[in-house]
Amino acid sequence: MAEFFGSAWFYIIMLVGAAVTYFWRGLGVALAGRIGPSSRLLDWIGCVAYALLAGLIARMIVLPIGPLAEVGLGTRLTSVAVAAAVYLALRRNLLLGVLAGSVTLVLLNWGALQG
Numbered sequence: 001m002a003e004f005f006g007s008a009w010f011y012i013i014m015l016v017g018a019a020v021t022y023f024w025r026g027l028g029v030a031l032a033g034r035i036g037p038s039s040r041l042l043d044w045i046g047c048v049a050y051a052l053l054a055g056l057i058a059r060m061i062v063l064p065i066g067p068l069a070e071v072g073l074g075t076r077l078t079s080v081a082v083a084a085a086v087y088l089a090l091r092r093n094l095l096l097g098v099l100a101g102s103v104t105l106v107l108l109n110w111g112a113l114q115g
Contacts, residue, residue, distance in 0.1 A: 071109050079105035 035042055060068065061076050068076070083101025090096050 071105070072112065075105065075108045075112065078108060 061080060062073075064071070064076070079101045082104040083097045086100035087094060087097025
């Protein structure tokens with residue numbers, strides 16, 4: 001593995017990755033002035049962003065990897081339900097909703113490990 005980091009391939013891969021990333025960012029900056037804040041394209045981009053986020057969160061709940069995979073599905077679903085309830089009950093306060101869900105996840109998992 002140390003040979004890879006010292007080889008030219010490592011630097012080539014890093015440069016290509018940086019070029020691809022900055023190309024899309026530069027394209028976004030170049031086109032940003034041409035897209036109106038209330039345009040249908042911007043609405044579509046927002047919908048795609050929310051859909052990607054929802055898909056990632058759903059995957060973390062249903063098919064988690066790493067340490068979260070050791071937590072039971074019931075605990076994960078209960079934490080999500082508490083987070084959503086707090087979020088809606090407190091007039092869409094995202095910070096308190098996420099905090100409530102996180103605390104619920106930790107406490108339920110800790111209780112499961114204790115008992």
